[in-house]
Amino acid sequence: MPKFLKASLSLILVLIIFSSCNKQKKTFELELPKVYKDITNIEAYASCQGPNGAYRTVVRSQSDASFEFRQEFTYRDAPFHGIVTANNEGFTIDSLGNREDTLSKEVVEILRSHEFHKIHIHPEYLFSNIQYQSEEGNLRLFKSTDRLGNPVVITYDQKNKWIEKFIMKNPMDIAEQIEIRYSYAKETPYGPLARELLIIQGGKDEFTFHFDSVFINDQKITF
Numbered sequence: 361m362p363k364f365l366k367a368s369l370s371l372i373l374v375l376i377i378f379s380s381c382n383k384q385k386k387t388f389e390l391e392l393p394k395v396y397k398d399i400t401n402i403e404a405y406a407s408c409q410g411p412n413g414a415y416r417t418v419v420r421s422q423s424d425a426s427f428e429f430r431q432e433f434t435y436r437d438a439p440f441h442g443i444v445t446a447n448n449e450g451f452t453i454d455s456l457g458n459r460e461d462t463l464s465k466e467v468v469e470i471l472r473s474h475e476f477h478k479i480h481i482h483p484e485y486l487f488s489n490i491q492y493q494s495e496e497g498n499l500r501l502f503k504s505t506d507r508l509g510n511p512v513v514i515t516y517d518q519k520n521k522w523i524e525k526f527i528m529k530n531p532m533d534i535a536e537q538i539e540i541r542y543s544y545a546k547e548t549p550y551g552p553l554a555r556e557l558l559i560i561q562g563g564k565d566e567f568t569f570h571f572d573s574v575f576i577n578d579q580k581i582t583f
Contacts, residue, residue, distance in 0.1 A: 388492040388500060390514070391521050393551035396481040403575040404477055410567040417569065421478045422446075425485070429471045444468055448507075466531040469507055473528070473540070477574065480523055480542060480554055487512050499524065510534055522552060536562045548581050555583050 400423035408415045413435040420428040424446040432439040442463060444450040450463030450471060463471070472486055473479070479486045487504040493513075494501050502514040510529040517524050523542065530536040544556040553574060559567040574581045 388518075390483065390490060390502065390516055390523070391518075392481060392523070393521060395549075395551045399481055399550055399576055401575075401577055402475075402477045403578075404571055405573040406569040406571045408567060408569050411565050417474065419475055419477075421475045427472075427475055427478075429474060442471055444471055465508065469531040472507075473538075476540065476542075476557060476569065477554060479526070481551070483514060483523065483526075487514070490514065506531075520552075530561070538562075546581075546583050548576070550576050550581070553581065 402419070402421040404417075404419050406417045408417050408431075413433070415431055415433040415435075418428075418430040425448075426446045427444055429442045429444070430439060441453040442450060443453060443459075444463075448465075448468060450468040452460040452463065454460050475486070483490065483504070487506060490502050490504045492500060493503050498517060498519050500516045500518050502516060504512040504514055506512055506528060508531055510531070512529075513527040515524040515527075516522070522545065525539055525541040527537060527539050530538050539558075539560040541558045541560070542554045542556075543558050544554070545552040546555045553576075555571050557569045559569070561567070571583065574583070
């Protein structure tokens with residue numbers, strides 16, 4: 361084969377490889393503050409407002425993945441008090457602390473989605489296969505799946521290293537979309553932590569959470 365022909369083929373091969381490399385999709389990871397890794401136990405108290413009125417929410421997240429969830433309402437008598445174990449078994453608790461009804465896996469996932477601070481600083485706790493999808497200005501979009509295999513979209517603020525919102529399916533009705541928007545953060549010794557958030561369910565029902573007290577690793581965080 362003539363030398364000039366060999367050189368031409370080599371050049372074409374280099375151009376093909378270069379073009380192929382340029383067409384490869386960009387990949388990014390969620391880069392959150394490293395200090396978040398020091399957070400194990402989280403206890404959060406929130407004043408909430410929904411379509412039916414005001415209520416209080418308490419979430420106690422433990423390092424072993426167990427947690428306690430409690431809500432008390434101004435518009436109905438009975439509170440809701442639930443426990444989810446490290447093995448993902450959920451059940452309700454009566455006023456005397458006795459175990460009552462077993463919770464379905466769908467209800468367990470709804471309760472876990474209320475571990476707002478934990479999933480915000482450790483999204484891999486609730487979501488798997490987190491992959492970069494696209495970029496919109498300062499925001500990067502990641503896709504993921506919840507524990508039931510439903511799709512999740514994570515919107516990430518790359519400038520502030522902050523998850524802006526989660527978009528997920530309602531485990532009880534996957535035709536319905538739920539957005540969790542972290543609207544306000546406060547800088548703390550453990551990095552920025554959410555003080556306020558908004559939930560939009562089904563595109564219309566809004567629920568606000570204002571965290572007036574949060575304990576990190578048993579240390580009270582002053583907002």
